[in-house]
Amino acid sequence: MSGNPYPLGLRLAGRRVVVVGGGVVATRRVPALLDAGADVLLVAPELTPALRAHADAGRLRWQRRRFAADDLEDAWLVQVAVDDPGAAAAISAVADERRIFCVRADDRAAATAWTPAVTRQGPVTVAVLGGGDPRRSMAVRDAVRDLLAAGPGRLAPPPADADADAGEAPGPVHPTRRPGHVALVGAGPGDPELITVKGRRLLTEAEVVVTDRLVPGLLLDELGPEVELVDATKIPYGPARTQEEINRILVDRALAGRAVVRLKGGDPYVFGRGGEELLACAEAGVPVTVVPGVTSAIAAAAGAGVPVTHRAVAHEFTVVSGHVPPDSSASMVRWEHLAGLRGTLVILMGLKNLAAISATLVSHGRSAQTPAVVVQEGTTGAQRTIRSTLGVVAADVAAAGIRPPAVVVVGDVVGALDS
Numbered sequence: 001m002s003g004n005p006y007p008l009g010l011r012l013a014g015r016r017v018v019v020v021g022g023g024v025v026a027t028r029r030v031p032a033l034l035d036a037g038a039d040v041l042l043v044a045p046e047l048t049p050a051l052r053a054h055a056d057a058g059r060l061r062w063q064r065r066r067f068a069a070d071d072l073e074d075a076w077l078v079q080v081a082v083d084d085p086g087a088a089a090a091i092s093a094v095a096d097e098r099r100i101f102c103v104r105a106d107d108r109a110a111a112t113a114w115t116p117a118v119t120r121q122g123p124v125t126v127a128v129l130g131g132g133d134p135r136r137s138m139a140v141r142d143a144v145r146d147l148l149a150a151g152p153g154r155l156a157p158p159p160a161d162a163d164a165d166a167g168e169a170p171g172p173v174h175p176t177r178r179p180g181h182v183a184l185v186g187a188g189p190g191d192p193e194l195i196t197v198k199g200r201r202l203l204t205e206a207e208v209v210v211t212d213r214l215v216p217g218l219l220l221d222e223l224g225p226e227v228e229l230v231d232a233t234k235i236p237y238g239p240a241r242t243q244e245e246i247n248r249i250l251v252d253r254a255l256a257g258r259a260v261v262r263l264k265g266g267d268p269y270v271f272g273r274g275g276e277e278l279l280a281c282a283e284a285g286v287p288v289t290v291v292p293g294v295t296s297a298i299a300a301a302a303g304a305g306v307p308v309t310h311r312a313v314a315h316e317f318t319v320v321s322g323h324v325p326p327d328s329s330a331s332m333v334r335w336e337h338l339a340g341l342r343g344t345l346v347i348l349m350g351l352k353n354l355a356a357i358s359a360t361l362v363s364h365g366r367s368a369q370t371p372a373v374v375v376q377e378g379t380t381g382a383q384r385t386i387r388s389t390l391g392v393v394a395a396d397v398a399a400a401g402i403r404p405p406a407v408v409v410v411g412d413v414v415g416a417l418d419s
C-alpha cells in the first residue's frame with residue numbers, strides 16, 4: 001500500500017468497534033475506545049485481568065471464543081490484536097470484504113488504518129503518525145505534550161469570539177471555560193510535583209491565579225508575566241473579611257470573562273474553605289470546576305515514612321482539625337470518642353492546642369504510650385520530623401521548635417514500616 005495516510009478524528013460514540021484478541025495489545029487499545037464512547041465488542045477466548053474488569057463492569061461486550069466472520073456485523077472499525085499472523089490475515093480479509101477499516105497490531109503494512117501516538121490536553125487531541133516508526137511518533141508526541149504543558153499562555157485557548165476556522169464543526173471552543181470560570185485546584189502538600197495533571201493544565205491556562213500560604217512557591221514560579229497573581233495572604237482586613245474579599249475577587253474576575261484558578265494547599269475541601277468559595281461562585285452564576293488535590297493529611301505522613309493505614313495495624317484513619325481547644329464551647333469534635341478509636345488519628349492545625357488535645361485523648365483512654373510523629377512542611381525540601389509518644393508529644397514539639405504547617409499522626413502505624 002502506498003500514499004500518505006489521511007488523518008481523521010473518528011467519532012465513535014455508540015458505534016460498534018470490534019477488538020479481536022484479549023492480551024496486552026488489546027488491553028492498551030480498549031481504554032481509548034471506551035473513552036470515545038465506542039460500543040466495543042471484544043472477541044477472545046481469554047482476557048487479561050484489566051480487560052476482564054471492563055467486561056465485568058459492563059463497559060464492553062465479551063464474546064468468549066475465537067473470531068467468526070459475523071462478528072463484524074454492524075462494525076465501523078476493527079482492531080486486530082492477536083499474535084497468530086494467519087488468524088490476523090483472515091480477520092483482516094473479512095474486514096476488507098466488508099469495507100471496514102482494520103488496524104493490525106501484527107502487520108502494519110497490511111493494515112488499512114494506523115493508530116497514532118496520542119496526547120490530550122483538555123479539549124485538544126494531538127495524534128502523531130511516525131511513518132512506520134513508533135518510536136519516532138512517540139518522541140514527537142512527547143515533545144508536543146511537553147510544549148502543551150510548558151508555557152503558560154503559549155498555546156492559550158482562543159478568545160470566546162474567535163472564529164472556529166480550523167475546519168472543525170463550529171461550536172463553543174472551550175465549553176467548560178468560557179465565558180469566565182473558576183477552577184478550585186488542590187496544589188498538593190508541598191512538593192510541586194504533587195499537583196495533579198489536571199490541576200497543572202488549568203494552571204498553565206489561567207489568566208488569574210489566587211494563591212495562599214500553603215501553595216508550593218515553585219508552582220507559581222512557572223507562571224508567565226501576563227498572569228495576574230493575587231496573593232490572598234497579603235489581603236488586609238481580618239480573617240473573616242479576607243475570605244469575603246477572596247470570594248469577591250474570584251467572582252469579579254470570572255464575570256469579567258477570565259480564566260481564574262484558585263490554588264489551595266493540599267485538597268481544596270480538606271479544611272480549605274473550598275466549599276465557601278464554590279458557593280460564592282455558584283450564587284453569582286460563575287461556573288466552577290473542582291480539582292481535588294493530594295492532601296497533607298495523608299501525604300505528610302507518607303513523606304515521613306508513615307502509612308496512614310497498614311494491614312493488621314490500622315483499619316481506619318481519622319482526620320481532625322485541632323484549631324479549636326477541646327474544652328472550648330466552639331469545639332465541634334468529640335475528642336472523648338476519638339480517644340476510644342484504635343486506628344490512626346491525623347491532626348491538622350493542631351500545634352497550638354497539642355498539649356490540651358493529647359491530654360484529653362489520654363484522659364479518655366488512649367494510651368500515653370501510643371506512638372506519634374509530627375511532620376513539619378511535609379514533602380518539601382524543608383521537611384522536619386520528630387517521633388514521640390502521645391503522652392509527651394506536646395513537650396517534644398516545643399523542645400524541638402516545630403512550627404506550622406505540621407501534622408501530628410498518632411497510632412501504631414507510626415513505626416509500622418521501620419525495619
Ligand code: SAH
Nearest residue numbers: 266267270295296348349377378405406407
Ligand atoms: N487543605 C489542606 C489543609 C489546610 S489546613 C490539605 O489538604 O492539606 C492547614 C493545615 O494543613 C496546616 O496547619 C497543617 O496541619 C497541614 N499542612 C498543610 N501542608 C502541610 C505540610 N506540607 N506538612 C505538614 N502539614 C501540612
